[in-house]
Amino acid sequence: MYAANQTSVSASIPRAMQQTAAPAISLTGAQQNELLRGLSREELIDLFAHLDLVPLEAGKRLFDAGEAMEYAYFPTNAIISLQYVTEDGGAAEVAVVGREGVVGVSMYEGERANCCAVVQTAGYGYRIKSAVLRQAFFGGGALAQQLMRHTSALFAQLAQTVAGVRHGSIEQRLCRWLLERLDRSLSNELKVTQEMIANMLGVRRESITCCAGKLQEEGLIVYRRGTVTVVDRQGMERRAGGCYSPA
Template sequence: MGITPNQSANSLLAALPPAEWLRIAPLLEEVDLPLGMVLHESGGKLSHVYFPIDAIVSLLYVLKDGGSAEIAVVGNEGVVGIALFMGGETTPRRAVVQSAGKGYRLRASDIKEEFNNSGAVLHLLLRYTLALMTQMAQTAVCNRHHSLDQQLCRWLLLSLDRLTGNELAMTQELIANMLGVRREGVTEAALKLQRLGLIKYARGRITVLDRVGLEERTCECYAVVKDEYDRLLPHQLTR
């Protein structure tokens, strides 16, 4: 594997007690997570869990006709592949990298062994799963009841919380696929936010110019999700 894992690179790993970290660290493999990489496909058997370092992974529900919509995002606050330690070998969700970076991966057998044998790991992963479920539920509510520009603000804020800078490499087409809407709708919403001076969009890159303005513009869904992560995982998102 050739590298010494950095425990602080992922907040979930950073929350592990010393004894558990010493057991898990030698089993972690650092991997590149390029844009568009599919970590697991809907219905496919999961072989690893992934702990993003500076990448962001979208969890998508894919319909039979090929349509999809994002139900959650995972960054350096969490782990991709919760089905493995929740008793399932497969999941109906697709996990795809939406912002390139690196991550650590851990074999399925290793994460299941830690989950089953260590109370500290079990409780930490269960709290994270509860926070992730809140994000999924709130995303469904947001997509049903709030305007597209509010949804875009929520999505941008959740992504920013998982990045170190204020810029996202993201095309409008990809955002439309994530939100499950038409590209024209994303274009209109992005232009609206740009006219308000909140973002700058050019050549597939979105730069957030006014984070406070985004927080004021978005619906309550962003705060609900962030507060739940902070409550259940106090060392997680800090913005």
């Protein structure tokens, strides 16, 4: 069964992504997601039969606001942005999820998404039918506890985002945005553009350019086209102030 899954996954992965080793399709591979790693071996084995490893390409929309959530995703090395979209098509990020959690959890049959989920950093994740995950949740145990803990953490992240918009400077919000991705990245190098950051923070690109230039002058980051490398994490945390707390 695992060999068959490996063939189907490899065939669907773009050449550029195949150059980077994919997480193994195994219990150990699934445990690269911290929420799944928190389960007992018995619980993970029961769930594993329903998990499929899938490539998550940058820009892929996993679901849109108002859609029924057919699948939930446990990222391993991908980073997913949860965004609120306005009537005029504008988007603002409300939370970000990486290997620590899950997106697309639906605890009620027919429940629809209240935001959209977009892959921001390409990678891989384990996909499961929402109906299967819902059934497992109501079975109790460590999975239910992990999912409730994750939901609580998402609410805390959302509250921090709202507080940052109200009280934080653009520079503080930029630092928080970069740090949140650094928490979920396997390196200190982030593939992002100033335009992407500006759109997610709901500010002008020129403001991000100015703040990023200042952070670079102070030796906190190195910015090249499409890539931000954080070289002084502690300095970034100090600059973020109350806008950021570790994931």
